[in-house]
Amino acid sequence: MDLDAVRTFVTAADSGQLQEAAVALSVTQQAVSKRIAALERHLEVRLFTRTPRGVRLTVDGQAFLPHARELLRVAERADASVRPGRRALRVDVVSRRVASAVLLHDFHRAHPEVDLDVVTLTGDVGSAIEAVEAGTVDATFHAVPAGRLPAQIRTARVIDELHQLLVGPRHQLANAPVVSPARLVGHRIWMPGMEAGTEWADYYAELSAALGLTIDVVGPVFGNEALMDEIADSAELATLVGEGSRYLWPDSYDLRRIPVRDPAPVYPMSLVWRADNRHPALRGLRDHLEARRPDLSGIDVWRVHWDRRRERR
Known part of the structure; x- marks a missing residue:
């Protein structure tokens, strides 16, 4: 089985867009389509159906996806086992759309000589730390609640993520240059599918309770494209x-991203790694991220309670 085709399939499944997969793999969209078509011929099934918004996994594609991921992990371990010190730096970015992925892409552009393997693990901070401990990944980005961490785990705060309100052109706040949390009281903020018990669910639960916001997590999850369409x-x-x-949508949607200020909620993310990890690129990544951490000293910010405790330590 062609591993390049398998990797292309996984990347397209994660992004839902052939063009985004092409960008992630540094190939043309035509090359992505040809690789997927060759894999479908080899397997004698259809892996994707095409929609106006991109591609969607078929039932066969859904069944093949976990095995495809495992194929890539096995191939990477086999490669690394005979090339010690030369393997890619493997980093979990949680989602390819959020700030951690954007910053890692920025690091790649600044240091193209560093070989990166960018992954998106499922699960919350606990499972991500277990993956770092086990060596499945070299580092991960997560909001790390204050408390006891495993002895070998190290963290460094690298992202202070300010918020924006995303609305359509007919929304009451569509033309506001900036909004305060007080102005959002009474408005429905829809974030369907947020899994209870995760650090992001805890964060938004406290945010809504502290600032009086209505955050609705109920509803089926059809993906970001469907959410923006609604x-x-x-x-x-x-x-x-x-x-x-990083989000993409058709120009006809005319969506607005409005800064939330006074106070500005801040979602904290840290880089997490093992103290004994000697990958030569890890130190460079940490320095790059630290240099790009924004200065929020002039902004009235709101922090989740476990982040306030961490800041005081």
């Missing part, structure tokens, strides 16, 4: 996104 067509729906996150 918001673009609604005069009432809105959602919160990070200022450093």
Whole structure:
């Protein structure tokens, strides 16, 4: 089985867009389509169906995806086992749309000589730390609650993610240059599918309780494209996104990203790694991220309670 084709399939499945997969793999969209078509011929099944918004996994594609991921992990371990010190720096970015992925892409552009393997692990901070401990990844980005961490785990705060309100052109706040949390009281902020018990669910639960916001997590999850489609067509729906996150939508949607200030909620993310990890690129990544951490000293910020405790230590 062609591993390049398998890697292309996984990348396209993660992004839902052939063009985004092409950008991530540094190839043309035509090359992505040819690789996927060759893999489908080899497997004698259809892996994707094409929609106006991109591609969607078929039932066969959903069944093949976990095995495809495992194929890539096995191939990487086999390669690394005979090339010690030369393997890619493997980093979990949580999601390819959020600030951690954008910053890692920025690091890649600044240091193209560093071989990176960018992954998106499922699960919250606990499972991510277990992956770092086990050596599945070299580092991960997560909001790390204050408390006891495993002895070998090290963290460094590298992202202070300010928020933006994402609304459609008919929303009451669509033309506001900036909004305060007080102005959002009574408005429905839709964030469906947020899994209870994760650090981001805890963060938004405290945010809504402290600032009086209505954050609705109920509803089926059809992906970010479907969410933006709903918001673009609604005069009432809105959602919160990070200022450093990356989203694409058709120009006809005319969506607005409005800064949230006074106070400005801040979602904290840290880089997490093992103290004994000697990968030569890890130190460079940490320095790069630290140099790009924004200065929020002139902004009235709101922090989640466990982040306030960490800041005082």
